[in-house]
Amino acid sequence: MESWPPGGSGPAEAGRRLRDLRGADLAASASLLSGAGAEAGCSAPAVAAVLPAGGSGERMGVPTPKQFCPILERPLISYTLQALERVSWIKDIVVAVTGENMEAMKCIIQRYQHKGISLVESGVTRHRSIFNGLKALAEDQPNCRLSKPEVVIIHDAVRPFVEEDVLLKVVTAAKEHGAAGAIRPLVSTVISPSVDGCLDHSLERARHRASEMPQAFLFDVIYEAYQQCSDYDLEFGTECLHLALKYCHIKAKLIEGSPDLWKVTYKRDLYAAESIIKERISQQICVVMDTKEDEEHVGHRLEEMLKNELNHVKVTSGRDLQQIILEQCYNFVRVNVMTSDFEETQKLLNMLEESNLSILYPVVVISVQFLDYESVPFGQKMENLMQIREFAKQVKKRNILLYGLLVYYPQDEQKLQESLRHGATIIAALIKERNSGLIGQLLVA
Numbered sequence: 001m002e003s004w005p006p007g008g009s010g011p012a013e014a015g016r017r018l019r020d021l022r023g024a025d026l027a028a029s030a031s032l033l034s035g036a037g038a039e040a041g042c043s044a045p046a047v048a049a050v051l052p053a054g055g056s057g058e059r060m061g062v063p064t065p066k067q068f069c070p071i072l073e074r075p076l077i078s079y080t081l082q083a084l085e086r087v088s089w090i091k092d093i094v095v096a097v098t099g100e101n102m103e104a105m106k107c108i109i110q111r112y113q114h115k116g117i118s119l120v121e122s123g124v125t126r127h128r129s130i131f132n133g134l135k136a137l138a139e140d141q142p143n144c145r146l147s148k149p150e151v152v153i154i155h156d157a158v159r160p161f162v163e164e165d166v167l168l169k170v171v172t173a174a175k176e177h178g179a180a181g182a183i184r185p186l187v188s189t190v191i192s193p194s195v196d197g198c199l200d201h202s203l204e205r206a207r208h209r210a211s212e213m214p215q216a217f218l219f220d221v222i223y224e225a226y227q228q229c230s231d232y233d234l235e236f237g238t239e240c241l242h243l244a245l246k247y248c249h250i251k252a253k254l255i256e257g258s259p260d261l262w263k264v265t266y267k268r269d270l271y272a273a274e275s276i277i278k279e280r281i282s283q284q285i286c287v288v289m290d291t292k293e294d295e296e297h298v299g300h301r302l303e304e305m306l307k308n309e310l311n312h313v314k315v316t317s318g319r320d321l322q323q324i325i326l327e328q329c330y331n332f333v334r335v336n337v338m339t340s341d342f343e344e345t346q347k348l349l350n351m352l353e354e355s356n357l358s359i360l361y362p363v364v365v366i367s368v369q370f371l372d373y374e375s376v377p378f379g380q381k382m383e384n385l386m387q388i389r390e391f392a393k394q395v396k397k398r399n400i401l402l403y404g405l406l407v408y409y410p411q412d413e414q415k416l417q418e419s420l421r422h423g424a425t426i427i428a429a430l431i432k433e434r435n436s437g438l439i440g441q442l443l444v445a
C-alpha cells in the first residue's frame with residue numbers, strides 16, 4: 001500500500017497530487033464498484049466507517065450523553081451500530097468515545113452482540129474525534145488490527161435511521177468524486193444577523209440545503225484534509241465536506257437523503273426516534289393457535305379483525321413458529337380457547353427466551369383467553385388467570401412484555417363480534433405502545 005502523501009508534503013503539493021489521483025484512481029474505483037472491474041480479477045475496494053460518539057449532548061438537557069440515552073431501554077448508539085453492521089460491505093466500524101465512556105461502550109457492544117466494532121478515544125471536538133477515528137484506520141498506526149480502507153464513511157452515532165441505500169450512494173459517489181454527503185431540504189430559512197442583532201440578509205431557501213450524514217470520502221482525501229486542518233477548523237468546524245474542499249480542493253457530490261437521516265439533538269428527537277422504532281417493530285404480528293387455517297375457529301375471526309388494525313398478520317399453528325421467530329417478528333398473539341391455563345402461552349414464551357429475539361427489541365406476547373365465565377366457578381378460573389402476573393415479571397427480565405386479554409365466549413353473535421373488534425383494538429394498542437406498565441394485566445374485551 002502506497003504511503004500517503006506520495007512524495008510531496010505541503011498542502012499545495014498534496015492538493016495537486018490528489019487531483020492527479022482523482023482521475024486515474026477514481027475511474028478504476030468506479031468500475032470496481034459497478035462490478036465491471038470484478039471480471040478483471042480486481043477485488044472490491046474496502047469500506048470502513050467512523051462514528052463520532054464523544055459528545056456530551058448538552059442540548060439534550062440530561063446528564064447522560066445523548067448517544068447513551070435509552071430508547072425502549074436500549075442505548076441510542078446501539079441502533080446506529082445495528083444499522084451499520086448489517087451492511088455487509090462495511091468491513092470495520094470505528095467508534096470514538098470519551099475515555100470515561102469506554103467501558104460503558106464495551107458493555108453495550110457485548111450486551112447487544114455488535115460485531116466488527118473498534119473503539120478509539122474521542123477528542124474535545126467532533127472534528128478531533130473523527131480525526132482520531134481516521135488515525136486508527138490509517139496504516140501507520142502501531143499494533144492496530146484495522147487496515148486502511150479505500151473509502152471511509154463518516155456518520156454521527158446519534159443518527160440511527162441510516163439505510164444501506166444511502167450508504168451505497170455516498171460511497172459510490174465518493175469513489176467517483178473523492179467526497180460525498182447526504183443533504184436535505186431546509187425547513188427554516190437561513191438568515192444572517194448584523195452585529196446589532198438585526199437582519200442583515202437571508203439566503204434563498206430553495207437554493208440551499210442542510211448538510212446531513214452519512215458522508216463518505218476516499219480515505220486518502222479526508223485523512224490528508226485532517227492532517228492539514230488548522231486548529232481553528234478542528235476546534236470550531238462542523239462540516240467534513242468543507243475540509244475536503246478547503247484542504248484538498250475536492251468538491252463533494254451531494255446526495256439527496258431521506259427524512260429519517262436527522263440527528264438526535266434535543267429531547268423531542270428521542271421521543272420521535274422511539275416512536276419511529278415502535279412503529280417499525282409493530283408491523284409484523286403472528287397469531288398462534290392450534291387449529292388449521294380453514295377450520296371455523298373464533299381465533300380466525302379475531303385474526304380477521306386484527307388485519308383491520310395492523311398491516312401484516314401471520315397465522316401459525318405453531319409448527320412454523322421457529323421460522324417466524326427467525327424472520328424477526330416481535331409481536332405474538334397466543335389464542336387459547338376455553339381454557340384458563342397458560343400452558344400453550346408458556347411454550348411460546350420458552351421458545352422466545354431461547355431464541356434471544358428480544359435482545360435488540362422488546363417482544364410483545366398477548367395471551368388471549370376465550371372463556372365461558374359461567375361454565376365453572378369463576379373464582380377458580382381467576383386464580384389460574386392471575387398467574388400471568390408472575391409469568392410477566394419473569395419474562396420481563398428477558399425483555400418480553402406479556403399481557404392478558406379475556407374474551408367472554410361463547411356469547412350471542414352480535415356481542416361476540418363487538419368483543420372481537422374491541423379485542424383487536426386492545427391488541428393493536430398494546431403492540432404499538434409496548435407499555436411496560438401494563439405487563440401482567442388481564443384486560444377484558
Ligand SMILES: Nc1ccn([C@@H]2O[C@H](COP(=O)(O)OP(=O)(O)OP(=O)(O)O)[C@@H](O)[C@H]2O)c(=O)n1
Binds near residue numbers: 052053054067157
Ligand atoms: N467532542 C465531540 C463532540 C461531538 N461528537 C459526536 O458528534 C456527533 C454529532 O455532534 P452533536 O450532535 O453536536 O453532539 P454533541 O456535541 O454531544 O451535542 P451538543 O452540541 O448538544 O453538546 C455526536 O454523535 C457526538 O457524540 C464527538 O464525537 N466528539
Ligand SMILES: O=P(O)(O)OC[C@@H](O)[C@@H](O)[C@@H](O)CO
Binds near residue numbers: 156239263
Ligand atoms: O454541529 P453538530 O456537532 O451539532 O453536528 C454535526 C453536524 O453539523 C453534522 O453532522 C452535519 O451538519 C453534517 O456535517
